Amino acid sequence: MSASPEDQGRLRAVPLPPGWDEPVAIEEDPATIPDPAQVEVPDALRAEIERLMSLYPDRHSATLPALDAAQKVHGWCSPEAMRQVAAVMQVTPAYLSSVATFYDMLRTEPSGTRYLYVCTSVACYVRNAKSVYDALELEAAAQGLEGVELREFECLGACDMAPMASVDGRYVGPLTDDDAAEVVAAMKEGREVLPGRGLPDPGYRVPVAGDQAAGPPEEPDVHPAGGTWKEAELLDVPEAEGPPPHKREGLHPLDPGTSIVREEPEEPS
Amino acid sequence: MSETRILLANIDEPDLHTIAVYERLGGYRSARKALLEMAPEAVLHELEESGLRGRGGAGFSMGKKASFIPKGAMDKYLCCNADESEPGTFKDRLLMQKNPHLLVEGCIIGSVAAGANKGFIFIRGEYETQADILDAAVAEAYERGYLGERILGSDHSFDLVVHRGQGAYICGEETGLLDALEGKRGNPRLKPPFPANQGLYQGPTLINNVETLCNTPLIVEKGAEWYRGHGEGNSTGTKVVSVSGNVVRPGNYEVELGIPSRELIYGLAGGPPDGREIKCWFPGGSSAPVLTKEHLDLPYTFEAMAEAGSMLGSGAIIVVDETQPLVPLALRLAEFYRHESCGKCVPCREGTNWTVKMLERIDEGEGTPMDLDILEQVQGNIIGNCLCVLGDSMAMPVASMLKYFRPEFEAHMEAARARRDLDQIQPMGALELGGVQEAGAA
Numbered sequence: 001m002s003a004s005p006e007d008q009g010r011l012r013a014v015p016l017p018p019g020w021d022e023p024v025a026i027e028e029d030p031a032t033i034p035d036p037a038q039v040e041v042p043d044a045l046r047a048e049i050e051r052l053m054s055l056y057p058d059r060h061s062a063t064l065p066a067l068d069a070a071q072k073v074h075g076w077c078s079p080e081a082m083r084q085v086a087a088v089m090q091v092t093p094a095y096l097s098s099v100a101t102f103y104d105m106l107r108t109e110p111s112g113t114r115y116l117y118v119c120t121s122v123a124c125y126v127r128n129a130k131s132v133y134d135a136l137e138l139e140a141a142a143q144g145l146e147g148v149e150l151r152e153f154e155c156l157g158a159c160d161m162a163p164m165a166s167v168d169g170r171y172v173g174p175l176t177d178d179d180a181a182e183v184v185a186a187m188k189e190g191r192e193v194l195p196g197r198g199l200p201d202p203g204y205r206v207p208v209a210g211d212q213a214a215g216p217p218e219e220p221d222v223h224p225a226g227g228t229w230k231e232a233e234l235l236d237v238p239e240a241e242g243p244p245p246h247k248r249e250g251l252h253p254l255d256p257g258t259s260i261v262r263e264e265p266e267e268p269s
Numbered sequence: 270m271s272e273t274r275i276l277l278a279n280i281d282e283p284d285l286h287t288i289a290v291y292e293r294l295g296g297y298r299s300a301r302k303a304l305l306e307m308a309p310e311a312v313l314h315e316l317e318e319s320g321l322r323g324r325g326g327a328g329f330s331m332g333k334k335a336s337f338i339p340k341g342a343m344d345k346y347l348c349c350n351a352d353e354s355e356p357g358t359f360k361d362r363l364l365m366q367k368n369p370h371l372l373v374e375g376c377i378i379g380s381v382a383a384g385a386n387k388g389f390i391f392i393r394g395e396y397e398t399q400a401d402i403l404d405a406a407v408a409e410a411y412e413r414g415y416l417g418e419r420i421l422g423s424d425h426s427f428d429l430v431v432h433r434g435q436g437a438y439i440c441g442e443e444t445g446l447l448d449a450l451e452g453k454r455g456n457p458r459l460k461p462p463f464p465a466n467q468g469l470y471q472g473p474t475l476i477n478n479v480e481t482l483c484n485t486p487l488i489v490e491k492g493a494e495w496y497r498g499h500g501e502g503n504s505t506g507t508k509v510v511s512v513s514g515n516v517v518r519p520g521n522y523e524v525e526l527g528i529p530s531r532e533l534i535y536g537l538a539g540g541p542p543d544g545r546e547i548k549c550w551f552p553g554g555s556s557a558p559v560l561t562k563e564h565l566d567l568p569y570t571f572e573a574m575a576e577a578g579s580m581l582g583s584g585a586i587i588v589v590d591e592t593q594p595l596v597p598l599a600l601r602l603a604e605f606y607r608h609e610s611c612g613k614c615v616p617c618r619e620g621t622n623w624t625v626k627m628l629e630r631i632d633e634g635e636g637t638p639m640d641l642d643i644l645e646q647v648q649g650n651i652i653g654n655c656l657c658v659l660g661d662s663m664a665m666p667v668a669s670m671l672k673y674f675r676p677e678f679e680a681h682m683e684a685a686r687a688r689r690d691l692d693q694i695q696p697m698g699a700l701e702l703g704g705v706q707e708a709g710a711a
Contacts, residue, residue: 055430057344057387058470063452064435068394102454102611104436105394117395121356122555123513123587125601154438154605155356155555156395159513159587160520169397199366200398206520 031093039087045073049088059089063099067106075113077106107149116187117153117166124155127174129163135180136165143184158199161206171199174206271537273499273507276483277523280367286402288409291370297415299486300377304423307489313382316485318493320505324360325350325441325478326553326582328571331485335382337465338473346474347380347388347427348450348464349482351403352434352441354393356555356605357585360509361479363521365392365399368483369406373429375482377415378489380427383475388429391446394436403431438609442657443476444468445611456613457657478583480509501527504570508584512538515545515590524569531565534588541590548591549673553582555602556662558669559589578669596681599670600628606663617660620651624667634689636682645671 048069052062066085067077074081077100079093086093100106105115118133133152140150156171158164164173167187172194175183179194186193198204274280284290291297303312317332338345349372353361365372376388390407392400407429410416418426437455439445444458447469468474484506488496497505504526510533513519517539524533534540534550541547549559552569558579560567567573574581589598607621627644630636648664648671655661671678 058451060452061432061450064394064449065433068433068435099452099454102437103394103434106435120601121605122551122598122602123357123519125598126514126587126589126593153395154609155354155358157353157359157362157393159357159359159511159585162513162519166395169395171398 033090033092034083034087036087036090039083041084041088042073045069045084046088049085053089060091062089063091063096064103064106067096067100071106075107076110077108078110104153112147112149114147114168114187115149115151115166116168116183117151117156119154119156119158119162119164119166120152121155123159124162124164127162128176131177132163132165132175132180135177136183139180139184143181143188145184145188148187161199167193167198172197173199271524271532272522273525274523275487275499275507276364276371276480276509277521280363285367286369286406288370288406288413291368295490296370297374297413299489300374300415301421303378303381303489304421304425309381309384309425312378312489315488315493316382319488319496320493320503321481321484321488321496322504322506322571323478324480324484324508324584326355326556326580328581331477331481332382334465334477335379335475337463338383338385338475339466340384344387344470344472345383345385346469346472347376347383347385348443348446348469348474348476349376349379349388349390349479350441350443350446350476351390351392351396351479352446353396353479353583354438354441355583355585357511357513357551357587358554358583359511359513360521360584362396362399364479364483364509365396365403369399369403370410371483371486372403372479373406373410373415375485376429377420377427378485379475379477379482381425382485383473385475386426386428388427389450389469390429390431391440391450392431392433393440394434397433400431400433407431437611438605439611439657439659442659445657446476447474454611456611457659459656499525501525501568501570502572504572504581508569508581510569511583511585512588513585514550514588515541515547515593516588517542526570527568529565530567530569530586533569534565534586538586538588541588545590545592547588548593548595549589549670551585551587551589551666553580554585555587555605555666556658557582558665559673560669561673594681595670595674595677596628596632599667600625600632602666603628603663606659610659614655614657614660616651616654620647620660621663623647624663631678631682632685634682634685634687636685638679638682640682641671641675641678 049062049066052065053059056062066089070081070085071077082093082096082100086096100108118129118136120129120133136150156164156166158171158173161171161173163175164171165175183193279285279294282290282294313332313335316335319332321331322328323331351361351365376390380388390403392403407416414421416427416429420427432450434440434449437449439457440449440455442457443464444460445455447464448458449455450469464474464476466473500506506526507523508526509521509523511521512533516534519538522533522537547562549561551557551559552574560577560579564577567577571581603621603624607625610617610621612618624644624647627640631640645668648668651660651664653661
């Protein structure tokens with residue numbers, strides 16, 4: 001079936017897995033379990049994988065942590081990284097690749113050795129997370145951030161500090177669009193991102209959003225467990241600007257008395 | 270009625286994550302009691318009597334689950350499900366970060382009840398800080414002899430390993446978790462056989478959520494009778510509820526089950542900011558069907574939530590206020606489940622995908638009124654037709670949004686269509702030509 005370029009975009013609502021259209025060498029024999037004598041593995045990595053395998057009754061259980069360890073050394077689960085893990089674990093590279101492609105945190109493409117995961121799942125979404133992500137993406141492009149895997153991520157389990165992001169495992173939040181420049185600059189320069197605003201930081205507390213009066217003033221003791229409430233500082237949350245654009249009156253052509261206000265369409269680039 | 274802190278009683282204690290502080294506050298007393306003073310059957314009996322229900326989502330009796338584990342000398346396993354990925358849930362993160370030894374102690378007691386000699390805490394890979402803390406806690410426990418061979422001179426041996434996942438929501442499903450722990454893709458398995466009979470490495474396996482296991486030291490220490498004194502009806506004990514979304518004070522609140530939902534959302538979490546109204550709320554994580562503000566006076570129990578057509582699930586309330594349009598929210602929700610579907614069962618893999626496509630169409634102004642009917646039908650075809658409940662987890666909230674807010678979906682679709690039509694207005698000549706052609710065709 002030949003589809004025009006525009007049609008292809010519609011057909012590919014789901015991004016196809018990398019390498020789906022690459023030719024396959026069908027004449028070649030499949031890769032077997034690598035010979036440990038022929039694969040050079042960094043000593044530290046070998047020791048770590050062997051330690052991991054010793055923890056479980058079945059060595060296969062070490063697959064996920066072993067791939068993670070190899071990823072930390074190589075930056076991603078490259079073919080070479082997988083060959084090394086396969087040689088130590090005595091499994092086929094194909095088995096490792098089947099596992100690596102399943103998990104979000106294992107990179108099967110060289111997309112950066114560090115990561116910045118921005119949570120845009122439901123609880124963060126209703127607190128403006130999408131716009132924070134867009135701001136971060138813009139900033140990353142503007143400042144030329146490299147070596148960092150920046151992506152939207154599913155719920156990171158820190159909805160009390162929403163919207164939030166994970167910088168190499170350190171949770172920071174709540175974020176606003178204005179933080180984007182600082183986050184990107186700090187990552188680029190290798191500084192700590194937003195010191196004092198990370199979950200593991202000593203004395204960290206989530207500032208309270210919005211109107212104080214909405215809470216019960218007669219119950220000053222009410223605060224979430226684990227000390228995630230700070231009175232002093234107000235979070236800068238965007239004001240609600242009435243209903244969203246599509247729900248504003250007068251936009252619907254069928255409404256009586258409609259005055260149509262059109263936004264200028266974007267210039268096609 | 271406000272918070273009742275028994276699980277989180279010491280949570281604000283500085284350095285609670287170290288064994289010295291934990292022991293000073295009475296830690297590991299219950300493990301000692303379970304190992305030295307009680308027979309394993311007595312521990313199991315106490316857990317059954319307490320009425321403790323699983324805190325991971327299904328709400329199944331923990332003691333009953335442990336009693337399904339066959340007796341006899343064989344390799345049995347304990348798995349702690351710390352793959353807390355349900356959107357809106359962050360109670361386990363708090364427990365593991367601040368009080369890791371409580372979980373280790375809970376695992377010891379669970380292993381006594383199940384007769385397991387090997388245990389794993391499967392923690393999601395994103396929780397790097399918490400996994401490091403747990404690793405340190407397990408090492409400390411080994412040092413003090415609470416883990417390992419013949420613990421404290423008893424006959425019971427128990428090894429505990431912290432296993433980090435690599436980012437997959439489906440690994441929170443118990444059989445998906447087992448596959449991931451065996452080093453495979455985290456695909457759920459067909460049940461039965463249930464993990465209690467045939468789980469990890471085909472051996473009998475007890476799988477429990479972090480919060481469930483954290484409750485066991487309290488039950489062993491103070492007795493089932495005391496534990497049943499908290500809560501209401503069959504929902505015994507306290508529950509750590511994560512409240513998030515459009516509320517003033519998002520966070521974890523430990524309450525007795527049976528507290529009015531309004532009290533939780535408005536009294537404790539402060540309600541939506543700026544005096545806005547609640548549009549809908551998820552009572553048990555994003556997988557639970559939404560409820561509206563009419564349901565706010567229901568008591569927060571497993572039974573009442575089920576009766577209202579939703580579920581208590583993992584005890585995570587996400588509040589959505591009136592300013593949030595629902596179609597993009599439903600779309601975001603569906604995208605999450607599409608991304609996380611493992612692809613093993615067709616109704617889930619295709620259903621999540623088509624739900625996303627239809628919602629996208631509706632949001633972009635290409636939807637037709639028929640789409641809403643198809644949307645509803647697709648959700649109905651997913652529910653109950655897969656190996657696990659991931660597909661249902663999308664179908665239920667989306668279907669419930671449609672049920673309660675169909676007029677909003679219709680209005681959103683019409684507005685989006687109108688906007689698109691405006692964008693596509695052609696110069697006058699083209700319009701006329703179109704009109705002529707249409708007339709000719711008719």
